[in-house]
Amino acid sequence: MNDAAPQDSTTPETSTSFDDLGLSEPVLKALRDVGYESPSPIQAATIPPMLAGRDVMGLAQTGTGKTAAFALPVLSNLDVADKKAPQVLVLAPTRELALQVSEAFGRYAARLKNVQVLPVYGGQGYGIQLSALRRGVHVVVGTPGRIMDHLEKGTLDLSALRFLVLDEADEMLKMGFAEDVDTILASTPPTKQVALFSATMPPQIRRIAEKHLDDPVEIRVENQSRTADNITQRWLTVSYPRKVDALTRILEVENFEGMIVFVRTKNETETLAEKLRARGFSATAINGDIAQVQRERTVNQLRDGKLDILVATDVAARGLDVERISHVVNYDIPTDPEAYVHRIGRTGRAGRSGDAISFVTPREKGLLRHIERSTRQKITPMDLPSVDDVNTTRLARFDDQITEALSSDRLDFFRETVAHYVRHHDVPEMDVAAALAVVMQGDQPLLLEPEPEPPARPWKERDRDGGPGAGPGGGDDRPGRGPRKDRPRNASGPMATYRIAVGKRHKVQPRQIVGAIANEGGLGRGDFGHIDIRTDHSLVELPQQLPPGAWEKLKGTRISGKLIELREDSGAPKKHRKG
Incomplete structure (x- = not known):
């Protein structure tokens, strides 16, 4: 990096269109297909210097549109004919973000011929990733841990890399990936173009920028994710199997005119719309596979009151403006605050009031808090309507x-x-x-029957929750376990202590343990309880019932280059343990 101070680019206030930014025609066509009309401030500030080949350092919160800010210029400059080795590498802190970014690349590359995008993250089998890499890909979006694994195995060739993006760099450092990021950057060609995005700019991020970026344009943008004051926002905790029942009760109790119910996948739009029709509601699906003529007919039916409920994906609902929509339900909460703002903006149109209700599973409460921080607005908890x-x-x-x-x-x-x-x-x-x-x-009863009382759990299941069999004070008093009050408030179900084969001698820190296990095992930060780091091993409190397949995914997990060898702790007295 040159010694010159980074150039500072302020976000433009003038109304700019994507056509003015110099993007390639196929990328512009893809943007029109997904309904994007004008760039966000960070997109308008970032795209021109990236198209010109400049390194970029962006200070921006999630929800400002930064994914498109780096994906669009990268795709415009991509050599589509060459896929012998990846030209683009995007590093993301979590597999959820890696998937989100790779899906965005796929949407923006829809009008380019045969552009191959590969998400690489822990928890997915190596076979899928290896096959794709052998066939050749243009863009790799991955978490640092899995990228490091491929580099060590010699299965990822970065010699032809032209673009490198560090997305949410501060989060990667918080999760203990600083050394991995530095190693990966050192394995790439010096001629590459680098874009670094971070919500904060601590000294460690500055050091990475000074070492690996060449005279970057520095862009600062305030978070643009804001929600309208005339929209009432509520959320309720509901497990996935109970979502249809919860939605049915809300539809019965809420006084709504028209409603959009947002789900994540195209298949789910059809499935949920069918279930709602079976329950007597006027509902239909709208997704990216629906022909434009059918889409317009459906929207007109909603506008005219011939249809009450649309079950939609994000892409399908973009640009949809119907005053009659009084409610938006996030059946699946979005992972991106910007998507949340776009979704609930479908209601409260033309100065009218609107309602937004989000379903949040116990494992998704972190997403809810992230949305609240990004939008700077508290979302009010609500109870499921009773019988x-x-x-x-x-x-x-x-x-x-x-x-x-x-x-x-x-x-x-x-x-x-x-x-x-x-x-x-x-x-x-x-x-x-x-x-x-x-x-x-007819045969349909007028009133709902009261719900039966749930059966009491046997004591063996209750002893970790302070029931019979628990230690003094209602908690588990075995060594290495924190008291109940120290356990995460949003962890679902009983907790158990697991042993991993890394400790103080491996210079491991709690954030590295959380980062590695969360990424590979599909866990959230709220699933972690007490962490006790000892000389040659550590004890970690996790849910007693791990997510399906988590054991298998965690078998090959490494921290500081060493297999963690996760297993349940035997609970032996401390004096019998080594270290």
């Missing part, structure tokens, strides 16, 4: 139907019909009215 709430709403709706029927011009005919039945069958009019209500209701 009594639903039944009260159903009875009120039944009353309204009776009131409306009483004003019908057909009432005289039916009054005579009922009177005729009463005269000939000697049945009270009240009984006839009740019988007609039964006929009208």
Whole structure:
């Protein structure tokens, strides 16, 4: 890096279009396909210098549109004909971000011929990644740990690398990847173009920039993710299997006109729309596979009141402007705050008030907090509507139907019909009215049945939660375990202590343990409890029931180059342990 101070680029305030930035025509066509109209401030400031071959150091929060800021110029300068070795490497701190970035590259490269994008992260089998690398890829998006594994195995060739992006660099350092990042950067050609993005700029990030960036343009941008004041934002905790039931109750209780329900995948739009129709709601799916003519017909039906609920993906709902949409439900909470802002912006149009409700599974509470920090707005917790709430709403709706029927011009005919039945069958009019209500209701019961009480768990399952069998004070008093009050508030289910074969002699730190196990095992930060680092091993408190496949994924996990050899701790007294 040159000794000259980084040039500072402020984000432009003028209205700029993507056409003005110098992007290639295929990339511009892809942007039109996904409905992007104008660049965000960081995109407008970053794209021109990157297209000109300059290194860039961007200070920007998640949610400002930085993925497109580096992906669009990189794709515009890509040599599509050459895929012998990767031309682009993007380093991301987590597998979720790696997947998100690789999907974004795929969308923006849709009009380029045969551009191959490969996400590389822990938890995915090596076979898939090795096969793709042998066939040849243009873009690799990966977590530092798995990229290091490929470099050590000699399965990733970075000799032809032209572009390197460090996304959320400060997060990578917090998770203990500083040495890995430095090693990876040192393994790349000196002629590459580098873009570094970070929400903060601590001294360690500055040192990386000074060592590996050449006279960079420095870009600072304030977080643009803001939500409208006229939108009421709420969230509720709901497990995945209960989501359909939760949505059904909300649809019954909330007073909505039109609604968009957001899910992550195209398949899920069709599946959920079908389930809602089976429950009597007017719903249909809209996704990227829907033809434009069908999309326009569906939107018009929603606008005209012939349709009440759209089940949509992010891409399909972009640019959708229907005043009648009073509610947005995030059936699957988005991983990106910018996507959250775009989603809930579909309601509260033309100055009207709107409602946004987000379903959050226990493992997704970190995403919720991330969205709150990025939007600088607190989202209010709500309770799932109870059986009594639903039944009260159903009875009120039944009353309204009776009131409306009483004003019908057909009432005289039916009054005579009922009177005729009463005269000939000697049945009270009240009984006839009740019988007609039964006929009208059909096989569907008017009221929900109260939910049965959940069965008590056996003591063996309760002893870690302070029930019978627990240690003094209701907690587990075995060595190496923190008391219950120290355990993460959002960890789901009982906790257990696991042993890993790295400790003080390996110079391991808690953040490295959290980073490696979270990435490889599909865990969130809230799943970690007490961490006890000893001389030659460490004890880590994790959920007793690990996610499906986590054991298999963690077999090959390394920290500081050493296999962690994860296993459940035997709980032997401290004096019998080494170290």
